[in-house]
Amino acid sequence: MQIGFHLTPFWSPTDRTPTQIIDEAVEVVRAASAMGYAWVSMGHHWLSHPTVWPQPYPLIARLAPETGSMQLKTSVLLLPLLNPVEVAENVATLDHITHGRLLLGVAIGYREKELETVGLGRKDRAPKLEESIHLLKQLWSGEEVTFQGKYAKVTKGRMGFTPYQKPHPPIEMGAQSEGATKRAARISDGVFFGPQVAWGDIRKLADVYRQRVQAGNDELAVIQAQSNYESSKADLIAYLGVEYDEKAWIIDVSQAPTDIDTTEFGELNHRYDNFDNLVATGVEQRPDHQATGEALNAASSSVTIARAGHLPTVSAGGSYGYSNPKLDKLTDNRSLSLNLSVSLPIFNGFGTSNAVEQARIQEMNAREDMEQSKRQIAVDVRKALLNLEQAEKRLIVTKTSVFSAEMDRKIAEEKYNLGAGTLLDMLVATANYTNAVSGKVNSIFDFLLAKKSMEYALGSITQ
Numbered sequence: 001m002q003i004g005f006h007l008t009p010f011w012s013p014t015d016r017t018p019t020q021i022i023d024e025a026v027e028v029v030r031a032a033s034a035m036g037y038a039w040v041s042m043g044h045h046w047l048s049h050p051t052v053w054p055q056p057y058p059l060i061a062r063l064a065p066e067t068g069s070m071q072l073k074t075s076v077l078l079l080p081l082l083n084p085v086e087v088a089e090n091v092a093t094l095d096h097i098t099h100g101r102l103l104l105g106v107a108i109g110y111r112e113k114e115l116e117t118v119g120l121g122r123k124d125r126a127p128k129l130e131e132s133i134h135l136l137k138q139l140w141s142g143e144e145v146t147f148q149g150k151y152a153k154v155t156k157g158r159m160g161f162t163p164y165q166k167p168h169p170p171i172e173m174g175a176q177s178e179g180a181t182k183r184a185a186r187i188s189d190g191v192f193f194g195p196q197v198a199w200g201d202i203r204k205l206a207d208v209y210r211q212r213v214q215a216g217n218d219e220l221a222v223i224q225a226q227s228n229y230e231s232s233k234a235d236l237i238a239y240l241g242v243e244y245d246e247k248a249w250i251i252d253v254s255q256a257p258t259d260i261d262t263t264e265f266g267e268l269n270h271r272y273d274n275f276d277n278l279v280a281t282g283v284e285q286r287p288d289h290q291a292t293g294e295a296l297n298a299a300s301s302s303v304t305i306a307r308a309g310h311l312p313t314v315s316a317g318g319s320y321g322y323s324n325p326k327l328d329k330l331t332d333n334r335s336l337s338l339n340l341s342v343s344l345p346i347f348n349g350f351g352t353s354n355a356v357e358q359a360r361i362q363e364m365n366a367r368e369d370m371e372q373s374k375r376q377i378a379v380d381v382r383k384a385l386l387n388l389e390q391a392e393k394r395l396i397v398t399k400t401s402v403f404s405a406e407m408d409r410k411i412a413e414e415k416y417n418l419g420a421g422t423l424l425d426m427l428v429a430t431a432n433y434t435n436a437v438s439g440k441v442n443s444i445f446d447f448l449l450a451k452k453s454m455e456y457a458l459g460s461i462t463q
Contacts, residue, residue: 004039005032006075007059011052022054026066033068040067041075041105046114057090064098071101075192076174078109080125081118084132084152088139088159095163102165105192106133107174124151126183133171133187140168181205185212207423214427260444262399265392268451272385278458282377285459289377292370299363306359309352313343380457388454391447398440405429405436 010025029040040063045053056074063072072094079087095102108125115121120128131149138145139154142162147154163169173184174192184191191209193202272278283289318338412429415421455461 002038004037004041004071004073007040007042008053011054014050014052018052018054021052022059022062025054025059026063029063029070030066033066033070037070039071039073039103041073043075044077045111046081046117057094060094060102061097064094064101067101069101071103072098073103073105073172075105075172076107077105078114079106079132080108080120080128081114082132084135085139085154085157087132088136091136091169092140092159092161092163095165095169096161098164100164100169102163102169103172104169105172105174106188107192108180127151130183130187136171137168175205175209178205178208181208182212185209186216203422207427210424211427214431257444257448258441259399260395260447262392262396268388269392272388272454275381275385278381278385279374279378281460282381282458283374286373286377286457287459289370289373289459292366292373296363296366296370299359299366303356303359303363306352306356309355314341315343316340377457381454384450384454384457388447388450391443391450395440395443395447398436398443401436402433402440405433409433 007025007029010028011021014021016024032040042056042059043053044056045051056077060072060074077087091102091104106129108129109115110122112122115125128151131151135145135147135149135152135154138147139157139159140162142159144156144158145154146156170190171188172190172192173180173188174194175181175184176193176197181191181193185208191205193205197205316339318336320336321334323333323335409426409429409432412421412426416423416426452461
């Protein structure tokens with residue numbers, strides 16, 4: 001917990017001169033810094049007579065060298081009253097003056113007299129505050145900004161320098177209602193309840209803030225999951241080397257199982273209880289291992305062919321023909337010739353021996369590849385068995401966790417409805433239930449993947 005204080009009480013009594021009021025506030029803040037206070041904050045009002053409200057920008061600049069490591073807060077700056085570009089520039093400057101100790105607290109304001117000075121009504125407060133926040137963040141990015149809003153316009157504008165803190169000083173939003181609290185959770189980094197909120201209402205508003213933040217985190221998680229899904233789909237398409245067709249690649253997960261009957265485990269474990277038989281099945285059925293067998297047969301044939309180079313070659317031939325210059329007496333002259341030749345490999349014995357040796361080496365490599373394939377099948381089967389066992393245990397545990405989390409959620413809801421529990425308790429129980437269901441879904445897919453891994457190891461994988 002950090003303890004700080006607000007300067008508003010120090011602006012009274014007002015019978016002192018403004019110089020004295022500010023000088024005494026500086027002395028108080030300097031002493032508080034030496035005492036270890038974590039932060040000091042100051043408010044913002046215009047046309048405040050008879051009260052005194054020194055303006056926050058120059059006051060923060062004056063207090064910066066007096067405050068050591070204390071954080072300096074605007075609590076709160078009435079953002080709808082101000083030009084957001086001017087706010088962006090002033091806040092960036094103050095953030096550097098304070099060396100990153102600035103926190104920007106903002107709120108919508110409530111005094112008609114102040115709103116009138118800038119031509120606004122009460123209905124303009126919330127939309128202008130939200131628009132200003134969006135523009136501030138864009139300007140603080142340091143990039144060129146073109147912005148067209150209802151209350152502000154920027155065309156290809158870029159700040160000279162960005163804030164000391166990255167991406168910007170923390171933004172804290174004042175809130176006194178559920179609507180303002182939800183807005184703070186949606187577009188700011190924190191919330192400030194007050195100054196007119198009863199202690200009994202702070203707990204309720206804090207629950208609303210936590211609920212909205214959780215909803216925002218859930219929305220972000222959904223977006224991230226969708227992005228991961230699209231990225232994985234793109235990787236798969238690239239790996240397969242096929243053309244992308246958006247309609248053809250819509251993956252329907254509605255048919256995916258939402259539960260697994262654990263009674264299946266007994267039959268499955270019985271089917272896979274003999275390791276040696278499983279390995280033998282893989283050796284017999286796996287196409288990759290069968291390919292090594294074919295490669296060995298081809299290598300053995302190459303040895304036989306190479307050895308044939310040492311054997312003599314015998315060739316025989318014969319011919320029978322007719323010849324005569326007169327066509328009608330063609331068959332009068334006949335001839336018959338026979339030939340037989342024997343070729344002995346006397347001078348190419350070295351080349352043949354070398355070819356035989358190369359073929360034998362290829363045969364040995366093919367046989368080793370085949371043995372290595374057998375060993376790999378044994379490894380794949382062993383891993384598949386371990387993964388399957390782990391997936392079964394995890395599935396049992398996650399199903400129990402879902403049941404327990406669901407009971408806790410129901411109890412938390414009942415307590416909240418009866419007024420005996422808080423919204424936070426119910427949100428935590430709901431989050432735990434959601435996490436348990438997510439774990440169960442993951443364990444189902446892990447189990448299905450483990451089954452397919454075993455089918456692959458055995459060479460019996462199906463669709």
